[in-house]
Amino acid sequence: MDIKQKTIQLIDSLKSTCQTYGMGNDGNEYKIITQVFLYKFLNDKFGFEIKKISNRLASSKNWETEYASMSNAERFDIFDKLSPDVPRLYPEHLISNLWNQQAKGDFDLIFDSTMIDIADKNIDIFSTQTSQNTKIPLFEKLTVFVTDEAARPNFARALVDKLVNFSFEETFGQHYDFFAAIFEYLIKDYNTAGGGKYAEYYTPHSIATIMAKLLVGNDTEFHNIEIYDPAAGTGTLLMALAHQVGEDKCTIYSQDISQRSNKMLKLNLILNNLVSSLDHAIQGDTLVDPYHKSDDGKALRQFDFVVSNPPFNTDFSDTREDIAKMPVRFWAGVPKVPAKKKNGMSIYTCFIQHVINSMKPKKGKGAIVVPSGFLTAKSGVENVVLKRIIDAKIVYGVISMPSNVFANTGTNVSVLFFDNARDHEDVILIDASKMGEEYKDSNGLKKKRLKESEITLIIDTFLNKKIIDDFSVIVEYSKIKQKYSLAAGQYFDVKIEYIPLTEDEFNNKISVYKKELNMLFEEGRELDKQIIEGLEKLEYDKN
Numbered sequence: 001m002d003i004k005q006k007t008i009q010l011i012d013s014l015k016s017t018c019q020t021y022g023m024g025n026d027g028n029e030y031k032i033i034t035q036v037f038l039y040k041f042l043n044d045k046f047g048f049e050i051k052k053i054s055n056r057l058a059s060s061k062n063w064e065t066e067y068a069s070m071s072n073a074e075r076f077d078i079f080d081k082l083s084p085d086v087p088r089l090y091p092e093h094l095i096s097n098l099w100n101q102q103a104k105g106d107f108d109l110i111f112d113s114t115m116i117d118i119a120d121k122n123i124d125i126f127s128t129q130t131s132q133n134t135k136i137p138l139f140e141k142l143t144v145f146v147t148d149e150a151a152r153p154n155f156a157r158a159l160v161d162k163l164v165n166f167s168f169e170e171t172f173g174q175h176y177d178f179f180a181a182i183f184e185y186l187i188k189d190y191n192t193a194g195g196g197k198y199a200e201y202y203t204p205h206s207i208a209t210i211m212a213k214l215l216v217g218n219d220t221e222f223h224n225i226e227i228y229d230p231a232a233g234t235g236t237l238l239m240a241l242a243h244q245v246g247e248d249k250c251t252i253y254s255q256d257i258s259q260r261s262n263k264m265l266k267l268n269l270i271l272n273n274l275v276s277s278l279d280h281a282i283q284g285d286t287l288v289d290p291y292h293k294s295d296d297g298k299a300l301r302q303f304d305f306v307v308s309n310p311p312f313n314t315d316f317s318d319t320r321e322d323i324a325k326m327p328v329r330f331w332a333g334v335p336k337v338p339a340k341k342k343n344g345m346s347i348y349t350c351f352i353q354h355v356i357n358s359m360k361p362k363k364g365k366g367a368i369v370v371p372s373g374f375l376t377a378k379s380g381v382e383n384v385v386l387k388r389i390i391d392a393k394i395v396y397g398v399i400s401m402p403s404n405v406f407a408n409t410g411t412n413v414s415v416l417f418f419d420n421a422r423d424h425e426d427v428i429l430i431d432a433s434k435m436g437e438e439y440k441d442s443n444g445l446k447k448k449r450l451k452e453s454e455i456t457l458i459i460d461t462f463l464n465k466k467i468i469d470d471f472s473v474i475v476e477y478s479k480i481k482q483k484y485s486l487a488a489g490q491y492f493d494v495k496i497e498y499i500p501l502t503e504d505e506f507n508n509k510i511s512v513y514k515k516e517l518n519m520l521f522e523e524g525r526e527l528d529k530q531i532i533e534g535l536e537k538l539e540y541d542k543n
Contacts (some may be wrong), residue, residue, distance in 0.1 A: 006166065010037070010166050011186055014032070014037065021151060025189070030260060030264070032145060038139075039163075041271070042087050045087075045172065064097070068094075084125055087118065090121070096164075108156045111159070112141040112156075116141065118139060127279075128262055128279070143155055143156050176247075180205055181205075183234075183239075183268055183271060186267075204450075207401065208237050209240050212237075214367070214417060215367055222245050222249040226303045228254065228307075229256075229307050230286040230354050231286065231311065232256045232265055233256060234264040234265055235252075235268040237307040238307065243272070257285045287351075288319045302358055305365055306365075307366065307367050308351055309369040310368070312371050313346055313348070315343040315345060316347050320345070323350060330350060333381045333384060334349075346381065346382060348370055348371065348374075359420045365420070366418040366419075369413055369415055371412065372414045372433075375487045376490075390477065393423075397417035397462060398486045399415045399458060400430065400487070401415065403433065424477075428462055430462060431471060431489055472488065
């Protein structure tokens with residue numbers, strides 16, 4: 001069995017344990033799964049790295065036992081040589097130590113206190129924070145989510161049992177594609193719009209890859225690149241873009257209102273060797289209280305690349321007035337609160353404005369997922385934004401994706417590509433809505449996913465600005481301004497199929513059409529007769 005299958009098997013076994021103890025599909029299950037998985041990953045990463053530093057540990061048959069026998073001075077010497085991206089663990093933090101204490105009656109307390117102590121001792125690097133600067137530690141108590149207190153020690157033992165016979169060491173030679181697939185599998189059961197006010201729209205890996213490759217293009221010379229997502233979710237877009245730029249060449253900045261997303265984003269950053277960006281992963285309301293500001297603390301910070309897959313429609317009536325008090329940021333306006341269906345407020349229009357404001361002048365690029373209806377908007381804030389990105393030549397490309405390609409919404413979606421260089425004279429519009437193969441998700445719902453060949457075609461067509469019948473078109477801004485539409489289909493050439501006919505074939509077709517028309521007229525006259533008779537009867541009955 002290869003390491004990918006072993007890792008998936010570990011995830012499945014942890015989920016099975018949660019189910020056994022009454023937490024299958026429980027709201028807190030994701031915390032247990034992601035944090036236990038991360039604990040094991042960091043435990044193995046720590047052992048892997050310190051064995052590279054210490055020959056004594058590397059040559060030992062049991063490095064955990066040898067490490068426990070070291071003096072504090074020897075351990076601190078190793079810590080000094082250890083990369084900041086690796087947590088500092090003490091002998092009492094290791095899984096082997098927990099294994100040896102399983103017979104104790106209060107093992108649940110021992111397990112939880114171990115996790116908390118690791119978090120406390122590594123809080124300076126391995127923590128995220130809220131927009132109010134409250135530190136969010138790496139781990140929290142987990143056994144408390146088991147309602148039956150008497151079952152908590154056995155629950156903790158069951159978790160440790162799953163960890164001791166597995167090692168992550170083989171994965172440390174793997175790269176982005178491996179961990180992207182593992183992360184996607186890890187959180188697949190938690191991709192629901194249950195994140196409260198802002199639904200957590202998980203972005204499919206294929207679309208994240210397309211967005212990243214098209215934003216970066218053929219550029220390879222990058223240094224100190226800053227990447228930002230104001231509605232980061234679990235971080236799929238950020239990871240894809242960081243991988244395309246080079247994880248060692250960029251710093252990630254993010255914000256998202258969801259606590260759930262923040263925990264998953266933290267895991268994603270660590271798995272992808274982006275620990276240095278943890279401090280910039282902020283939990284909070286981006287629209288009301290944006291955390292990432294310029295050096296003077298007044299204006300928004302601006303970035304080289306900005307990506308986002310924001311919630312499309314939701315009720316933000318509680319904060320709507322606060323957002324509306326910032327007309328410089330929200331230059332196109334803020335959607336009004338409808339009398340009915342408050343959750344239909346088009347919050348994505350605010351995020352489009354925020355994305356544009358967050359791109360560096362003259363060189364910043366951005367990409368954002370929007371409902372395809374935006375491409376032809378004729379009124380409201382949507383229309384103001386649409387006209388702005390066209391008139392200012394900010395938008396330089398649009399891709400309309402297949403329906404049902406997202407995990408949580410059947411809404412037809414498109415991706416807008418922005419460039420603050422504003423030196424384009426035309427826009428490439430791609431209609432990929434007919435692409436994709438159907439499959440059923442874990443709930444039996446029909447979904448679509450792009451095939452590798454389709455992804456390659458989209459990327460090649462966009463980057464090389466190819467024109468393909470009924471698929472892609474290049475349209476000058478002057479022509480777009482006549483319609484103020486970014487829908488590719490409205491610019492495709494209309495084709496009339498010519499079929500040569502003999503005189504007899506032509507006369508036969510005309511004869512068939514005449515018969516069909518006569519039948520329709522006859523049916524219409526019969527229907528009129530029935531309506532008149534019905535009305536006459538109704539009038540008679542009244543009298």
